[in-house]
Amino acid sequence: MTRCAFRWRLAAAHRVMEGYGLPYSFLGPLSRLLLRVPFYALYELRTNDE
Numbered sequence: 001m002t003r004c005a006f007r008w009r010l011a012a013a014h015r016v017m018e019g020y021g022l023p024y025s026f027l028g029p030l031s032r033l034l035l036r037v038p039f040y041a042l043y044e045l046r047t048n049d050e
Contacts, residue, residue, distance in 0.1 A: 011044040 017040040018028035024039065031039040 007047050007049070008045045009048055011046040013038060014042040014044065016040050016042055 015028060015038045017024040018038075019025075028039045031037065
């Protein structure tokens with residue numbers, strides 16, 4: 001997402017669903033292993049001007 005817009009940088013990735021219980025605590029690491037992205041996450045972007 002930040003590759004095509006050089007002004008933006010990834011500040012944080014907040015994994016939302018992994019704290020919701022046992023099924024999501026297994027799905028989270030499994031999706032990161034297979035898909036290389038979190039199962040459900042909120043991405044925080046900031047500008048390079050800061």
